[in-house]
Amino acid sequence: MSQALSRLHDAVCNGSFRGIEGLVQEALDAGHTALQILNLALAKGLEEAGARFERGEYFLPNLMMAAKAMSTAMAVIQGRLATEGAAQVSGGTFVIGTIQGDIHSIGKEIVAAMLEASGFRVIDLGVDVKPHLFVERAVEHSADIIGISALMTTTMTHQQKVIEILKERGLRDRFKVIVGGAPVTASWAQRIGADDFATDAVSGVRKARRFVER
Numbered sequence: 001m002s003q004a005l006s007r008l009h010d011a012v013c014n015g016s017f018r019g020i021e022g023l024v025q026e027a028l029d030a031g032h033t034a035l036q037i038l039n040l041a042l043a044k045g046l047e048e049a050g051a052r053f054e055r056g057e058y059f060l061p062n063l064m065m066a067a068k069a070m071s072t073a074m075a076v077i078q079g080r081l082a083t084e085g086a087a088q089v090s091g092g093t094f095v096i097g098t099i100q101g102d103i104h105s106i107g108k109e110i111v112a113a114m115l116e117a118s119g120f121r122v123i124d125l126g127v128d129v130k131p132h133l134f135v136e137r138a139v140e141h142s143a144d145i146i147g148i149s150a151l152m153t154t155t156m157t158h159q160q161k162v163i164e165i166l167k168e169r170g171l172r173d174r175f176k177v178i179v180g181g182a183p184v185t186a187s188w189a190q191r192i193g194a195d196d197f198a199t200d201a202v203s204g205v206r207k208a209r210r211f212v213e214r
């Protein structure tokens with residue numbers, strides 16, 4: 001890893017959000033793409049913070065600082081992520097949000113940014129989104145795909161409600177549904193009747209593109 005990326009990785013992991021914009025600029029000046037910065041430095045830095053939390057070396061405030069550092073840095077490269085993917089064809093409309101009871105936003109935002117970079121029109125509903133709102137916004141925006149993020153085993157169960165509402169309203173065939181987030185598995189997706197699942201942004205975007213290219 002280059003020095004610029006390594007400094008960014010450490011800044012996210014240590015939650016040093018002040019001045020992190022300058023470190024992102026240094027990495028860009030050193031010739032790194034926004035996608036490299038995201039995948040090699042920012043995401044890995046947050047991953048490390050999460051691992052320290054799980055080992056009991058970090059507490060919630062450390063995580064919150066790391067998350068703030070990540071989102072501050074993300075704001076600098078968000079536009080570039082979209083430009084880097086601008087040459088690609090339009091992908092359709094993707095409604096995304098984090099399910100009710102869950103406020104984890106970082107993974108969802110990365111997926112949203114990478115979908116945009118890949119040519120999708122993205123409608124981001126934010127966090128703690130009630131199941132019926134996924135359905136109503138998807139209808140309103142004539143979406144092709146609904147993406148539901150959940151980072152906790154306790155909130156993951158609400159992903160199922162979105163699919164139940166789609167069925168109740170006779171809309172199940174109108175949208176593809178992709179469930180995502182660290183606790184989600186293929187068997188969970190199958191059990192609740194989702195069309196697919198993803199536990200990382202790259203495969204999520206690849207699967208989404210497959211749906212609209214059919």
Ligand code: B12
Pocket residue numbers: 043046047049050051053054060063064067096101102103104105106107108110111146147148149150151152153154178179180181182183197198199200201202204205
């Ligand atoms: C950062 C973090 C926080 C931050 C969130 C900040 C923010 N703005 O998002 C803060 C500090 C606020 C937080 C709070 C809490 N957290 Co927290 N948090 C984490 C942590 C360390 C990292 C999550 C993260 O951002 N990862 C980085 C991103 C890039 O990865 P990702 O989210 O997995 O997303 C990727 C994929 O999953 C996928 N993806 C995600 N969504 C979607 C959607 C679609 C459609 C697709 C295709 C793909 C996709 O693509 C993404 C990019 O590659 C995890 C531990 C971990 N290792 O996951 C715990 C973790 C998720 N948190 C946990 C807990 C318990 C909590 C709290 C309840 C703590 C508390 N006691 O208050 C609260 C929850 C509040 C709530 N109601 O939601 C637990 C959940 C346990 C469980 N039951 O399953 C975890 C697993 C930690 C642990 N081991 O205990 N947390």
